[in-house]
Amino acid sequence: xxxxxxxxxxxxxxLDLIHQANLPDLEIFTEFNPACDIVFGDTGRIKKTLSDxxxxxxxxxxxxxxxxxxxxxxxxxxxxxxxxxxxGESMSEYVFGYMLFFKKRIRPRVLAQxxxxxxxxxxxxxxxxxxxxxxxxxxxxxxxxTAKHFRMNVWGYTRGSETSKHVDRxxxxxxxxxxxxxxxxxxxxxxxxxxASGLDYLVVVLPKTDGTNSIVNAEVLDALPxxxxxxxxxxxxxxxxxxxxxxxxxxxxxxxxxDVTEPEPLPEDHLFWTTPNLxxxxxxxxxxYPEDMVSVFVENYKLYIEGKPLKHxxxxxxxx
Amino acid sequence: xxxxxxxxxxxxxxLDLIHQANLPDLEIFTEFNPACDIVFGDTGRIKKTLSDxxxxxxxxxxxxxxxxxxxxxxxxxxxxxxxxxxxGESMSEYVFGYMLFFKKRIRPRVLAQxxxxxxxxxxxxxxxxxxxxxxxxxxxxxxxxTAKHFRMNVWGYTRGSETSKHVDRxxxxxxxxxxxxxxxxxxxxxxxxxxASGLDYLVVVLPKTDGTNSIVNAEVLDALPxxxxxxxxxxxxxxxxxxxxxxxxxxxxxxxxxDVTEPEPLPEDHLFWTTPNLxxxxxxxxxxYPEDMVSVFVENYKLYIEGKPLKHxxxxxxxx
Numbered sequence: 001x002x003x004x005x006x007x008x009x010x011x012x013x014x015l016d017l018i019h020q021a022n023l024p025d026l027e028i029f030t031e032f033n034p035a036c037d038i039v040f041g042d043t044g045r046i047k048k049t050l051s052d053x054x055x056x057x058x059x060x061x062x063x064x065x066x067x068x069x070x071x072x073x074x075x076x077x078x079x080x081x082x083x084x085x086x087x088g089e090s091m092s093e094y095v096f097g098y099m100l101f102f103k104k105r106i107r108p109r110v111l112a113q114x115x116x117x118x119x120x121x122x123x124x125x126x127x128x129x130x131x132x133x134x135x136x137x138x139x140x141x142x143x144x145x146t147a148k149h150f151r152m153n154v155w156g157y158t159r160g161s162e163t164s165k166h167v168d169r170x171x172x173x174x175x176x177x178x179x180x181x182x183x184x185x186x187x188x189x190x191x192x193x194x195x196a197s198g199l200d201y202l203v204v205v206l207p208k209t210d211g212t213n214s215i216v217n218a219e220v221l222d223a224l225p226x227x228x229x230x231x232x233x234x235x236x237x238x239x240x241x242x243x244x245x246x247x248x249x250x251x252x253x254x255x256x257x258x259d260v261t262e263p264e265p266l267p268e269d270h271l272f273w274t275t276p277n278l279x280x281x282x283x284x285x286x287x288x289y290p291e292d293m294v295s296v297f298v299e300n301y302k303l304y305i306e307g308k309p310l311k312h313x314x315x316x317x318x319x320x
Numbered sequence: 321x322x323x324x325x326x327x328x329x330x331x332x333x334x335l336d337l338i339h340q341a342n343l344p345d346l347e348i349f350t351e352f353n354p355a356c357d358i359v360f361g362d363t364g365r366i367k368k369t370l371s372d373x374x375x376x377x378x379x380x381x382x383x384x385x386x387x388x389x390x391x392x393x394x395x396x397x398x399x400x401x402x403x404x405x406x407x408g409e410s411m412s413e414y415v416f417g418y419m420l421f422f423k424k425r426i427r428p429r430v431l432a433q434x435x436x437x438x439x440x441x442x443x444x445x446x447x448x449x450x451x452x453x454x455x456x457x458x459x460x461x462x463x464x465x466t467a468k469h470f471r472m473n474v475w476g477y478t479r480g481s482e483t484s485k486h487v488d489r490x491x492x493x494x495x496x497x498x499x500x501x502x503x504x505x506x507x508x509x510x511x512x513x514x515x516a517s518g519l520d521y522l523v524v525v526l527p528k529t530d531g532t533n534s535i536v537n538a539e540v541l542d543a544l545p546x547x548x549x550x551x552x553x554x555x556x557x558x559x560x561x562x563x564x565x566x567x568x569x570x571x572x573x574x575x576x577x578x579d580v581t582e583p584e585p586l587p588e589d590h591l592f593w594t595t596p597n598l599x600x601x602x603x604x605x606x607x608x609y610p611e612d613m614v615s616v617f618v619e620n621y622k623l624y625i626e627g628k629p630l631k632h633x634x635x636x637x638x639x640x
Binding site: 089090092093094096097098100101103104105106109110112113116118119120121122123125126127146149150151264265266268273279280281282283284287 | 409410412413414416417418420421423424425426429430432433436438439440441442443445446447466469470471584585586588593599600601602603604607
């Protein structure tokens with residue numbers, strides 16, 4: 001009989017929902033039990049017990065990001081599945097909430113009201129503006145769909161795949177430059193700066209991997225138009241911190257909304273707290289709601305007991 | 321040959337766009353000319369010359385609201401068409417901008433950041449919440465469509481029509497109470513308070529008519545749940561001012577966003593400027609963009625010269 005170790009911050013609601021699903025043949029433990037072959041929970045908790053489960057076959061995470069389980073010192077002899085197709089809606093609400101917060105001039109109008117000024121300056125509309133996504137997985141694709149609802153142009157920058165029909169134009173990461181190209185002074189990633197230069201909004205939806213470190217660097221921030229807004233809902237490592245602080249201090253871009261930072265929480269003396277036009281949102285853009293997570297688990301559990309391939313498998317080499 | 325009097329604040333852009341449309345047989349005047357049979361412009365300007373146009377046959381406004389031309393002292397011997405199907409997108413951006421501003425806790429997070437507090441309290445999602453529209457014309461229908469994109473429930477309160485497929489449940493204005501009903505203490509409009517009591521968001525998209533005065537009164541505000549947000553993008557007359565100020569002062573509702581007020585601009589001593597959780601946006605929710613307006617005019621002009629019925633005709637009796 002499959003044995004599940006359920007390890008989440010508040011297992012009660014998860015437990016009730018799993019019971020309601022009436023899964024066949026499943027024994028559930030909310031305390032650690034080395035006999036378990038399945039683990040379902042958050043990556044921080046999972047990481048701690050990973051080496052103590054001799055029968056482990058499958059881990060289902062409650063997050064999209066799984067970088068905590070990618071450490072090369074950790075075992076990889078099991079199937080790892082993450083949460084996909086569940087954060088897109090929340091992320092879209094968040095991204096469009098902040099884009100409209102800027103576009104509709106909500107802050108300037110609050111200040112005008114406080115000063116009793118009839119401020120009817122037009123902020124314009126999203127329609128016709130260009131949103132660029134770095135990373136077009138299931139979350140990026142959902143944001144692209146919402147952008148199309150608002151009749152925006154959508155550009156996508158990806159490693160190679162072109163999976164969303166809502167992206168009008170794709171740009172691709174180039175392979176690393178050859179020594180000759182480097183010697184001849186070729187830019188590190190011309191496509192990425194070309195991409196950035198055409199955007200009104202840049203939304204970063206990348207997993208944390210070695211390849212995504214500081215992908216939004218000074219060169220990319222310089223390429224963005226001065227009215228552009230940067231939103232990072234992926235992982236903090238994707239944005240070069242000091243380049244961003246400088247770009248905002250010098251008004252090279254209009255603003256930045258960071259849901260993710262390194263570390264989280266930020267230390268009190270971190271510059272992000274006080275950088276002008278930088279908005280922190282403390283990793284809240286898409287929370288893991290138990291109903292959503294349990295439905296992902298239940299779907300995969302049914303495949304698991306039938307010996308079929310699970311959905312949303314993580315590739316340990318890619319890191320996502 | 322048809323003669324057009326074009327009377328807008330800045331006629332240059334309108335003029336260029338009309339010329340680009342290459343309309344047959346049209347003579348255009350940007351200064352008043354009593355020989356004109358067509359007037360295209362904003363209602364305030366149109367009203368001033370209305371009685372001096374002996375050949376007038378058709379007036380096309382650049383706004384949705386036409387209450388300035390409804391005065392019973394004014395002539396009604398012409399076809400009046402207003403601007404429809406052009407404001408829905410802007411209005412949706414505005415309405416969802418403010419709904420998400422509240423839902424995503426943008427203001428509390430700004431204050432938390434200022435205090436260097438890691439505020440990761442969840443504000444929840446729009447998905448599954450209920451938006452109620454008072455007035456479901458072309459603007460209301462567009463807002464309903466956006467609400468469905470975000471997987472909300474949509475309720476509509478109308479006089480009688482049920483034209484939007486994106487509205488899940490309709491409520492209808494009752495006919496005036498009989499003397500018997502009134503004597504027996506029947507509520508003035510039970511359906512409206514039933515409607516209000518089930519909402520998370522109440523969006524008012526009504527034209528200004530005698531029938532819409534103070535439709536959002538103390539009874540309706542009392543019926544709304546305390547977490548509800550009121551947004552008025554129609555006309556200021558629809559909301560009972562003192563009832564709203566009291567409801568906000570007593571936290572009976574969570575907030576109000578008013579794009580429209582009476583009068584506009586508001587006098588400096590008006591309570592709306594300083595009422596807590598009341599946001600003023602100074603009639604900016606949907607501006608009249610010349611491209612949109614000229615395309616409405618061009619479409620109707622082609623019908624006009626063919627002698628066919630024009631689109632978006634205003635009913636002088638209803639007032640919209």
